[in-house]
Amino acid sequence: MPEPLTEASVAELMPELRAVMREAASIARPYFRQGQQTTARVWSKAGGSPVTEADVAVDTFLKIRLSEIVPRAAWLSEETADDPARLGRDLVWIVDPIDGTRAFLSGHPDWSIAVALLAKGEPVIGFVHAPALGVAYEAIRGQGAFRDGERIAVDPRDALRTSRITGPKPMLDRLTRGAGPDSDFVRIDRIPSLALRLVRVAEGSVDVGMISSDARDWDLAAADLVLREAGGAVCSLTGEAAVYNRADPVHGELVALPRALRDPVIAAWQA
Known part of the structure; x- marks a missing residue:
């Protein structure tokens, strides 16, 4: 063996x-x-x-x-x-x-x-x-x-209000509405490579990276580990961690963020 x-x-x-x-x-x-x-x-x-x-x-x-x-x-x-x-x-x-x-x-x-x-x-x-x-x-x-x-390491902020966000516009619009009138997000141009979107959260140059449905394992797995080790996470918009090597390696909507922003982002998304 x-x-x-x-x-x-x-x-x-x-x-x-x-x-x-x-x-x-x-x-x-x-x-x-x-x-x-x-x-x-x-x-x-x-x-x-x-x-x-x-x-x-x-x-x-x-x-x-x-x-x-x-x-x-x-x-x-x-x-x-x-x-x-x-x-x-x-x-x-x-x-x-x-x-x-x-x-x-x-x-x-x-x-x-x-x-x-x-x-x-x-x-x-x-x-x-x-x-x-x-x-x-x-x-x-x-x-x-x-x-x-x-x-x-991810940015140490724990307040969502002034976060730097990137991703598909419909997802950013929903997050902005849910965050309320006090939000003052900085929108960063969409990053074409999903892996780079995640590692920029890991390095602290982006705070929240939104990911539309239909991403595959190969788009995410490598950068997910970099983000985890930098103090962040990739999760669904109800908080479940991404799961890899399933029969169908396709994912639903996800978000990449520092762990400290997980609950505020999910609350804003569900508002």
């Missing part, structure tokens, strides 16, 4: 995983042109979502390399056909080779590469790299969250 992952064994994986993430970024970066259309070939998936040859190249590279590093881990990725065998596995890689593909193909820098390793359904390693911005976030469960090697 394979040995379970321990804190020590997870830590031992990190140098090689960092190298893999850097190489994945180097594969994607040449296709990206700031402020211009990508040089990559683009086509539409079933349902109309765009995919580029960069998505596929990064996905193929990560599947090979991550499967070499943890051979017994199953696989769930946006760009790979789902294998239901993952549901019976303790370890699962959750991968989005390019989160924010529309941003990537249009020249907007807010796209990322997101990789999480789940153990018994909970993220234990999370990486979110933003190659166009030159920043990298990572977390190991129980060991804190980091941006480019520096520890990060």
